Ligand code: ATP
Ligand code: ATP
Ligand code: MG
């Protein structure tokens with residue numbers, strides 16, 4: 147560009163602090179909806195799990211992955227999503243605030259942009275917002291433990307919410323009575339309550355609710371038709387196979403080894 151004369155004000159630039167993420171670490175950006183307890187009530191989310199909301203969250207996360215190179219895996223549940231940048235990324239020179247704000251604003255604008263595709267009958271009543279944070283993980287073990295932590299959180303909350311809303315919707319309890327019934331119970335008690343009182347086998351509940359959503363890149367082969375015109379010949383059509391990156395959604399366990407063995411290219415060794 148054009149070399150510009152520096153103004154006497156220019157020195158204030160040096161007040162910016164360096165927030166470069168440590169080299170060789172996975173960079174995780176996690177975002178979470180602000181006040182979604184209230185937002186979900188005001189927008190008539192079905193309890194305990196609104197499929198439209200989960201679909202919209204995943205769609206917004208895909209938009210982030212499409213626009214932010216180097217996200218190798220993303221995991222979401224409830225009103226949160228985590229994006230993992232590969233350890234070698236140099237996107238935005240690894241500046242934490244740039245990465246975090248781009249992820250969070252791309253996600254937020256997509257959430258609004260795609261709202262009506264998922265909530266066909268429910269207007270968006272006000273602009274929602276999401277907070278963001280950055281955490282660095284130096285090893286594959288730490289990174290996998292991070293993702294396991296989020297999936298375990300999904301399980302604990304979903305088991306609680308499933309019994310809670312069964313007590314309210316099917317058992318006729320008030321929300322405070324349901325809370326009271328659940329105080330001090332452990333996972334086994336909750337499973338038992340669901341089964342004996344409501345004939346619900348927790349393990350038969352949809353995987354999407356129990357396991358959350360994991361997004362990874364897939365190499366998809368695609369056959370495209372191209373018109374070519376060789377010299378001294380008529381134009382003809384040829385078929386070319388191209389590999390394209392496509393996002394694949396999984397609703398499976400990511401705590402154990404199986405997922406990572408089946409998708410061994412996702413994390414660098
Ligand atoms: P904060 O601003 O501190 O994050 P919050 O109200 O968003 O507060 P969270 O702990 O993030 O609290 O919980 C999100 C809440 O949003 C859940 O407890 C649940 O009530 C609601 N929620 C999020 N996603 C869904 C969904 N798909 N279906 C039903 N309810 C949902
Ligand atoms: P980066 O992603 O690095 O920020 P950028 O293309 O957004 O790249 P900026 O330095 O932020 O670059 O400059 C914003 C550009 O957007 C301006 O140079 C100008 O071309 C355009 N722009 C922004 N606001 C207006 C406006 N109100 N009217 C016309 N052009 C605008
Ligand atoms: Mg919170």
Ligand code: MG
Nearest residue numbers: 178179180182
């Ligand atoms: Mg929240």
Ligand code: MG
Nearest residue numbers: 178224225226
């Ligand atoms: Mg949350």
Ligand code: MG
Nearest residue numbers: 244247248251
């Ligand atoms: Mg700009």
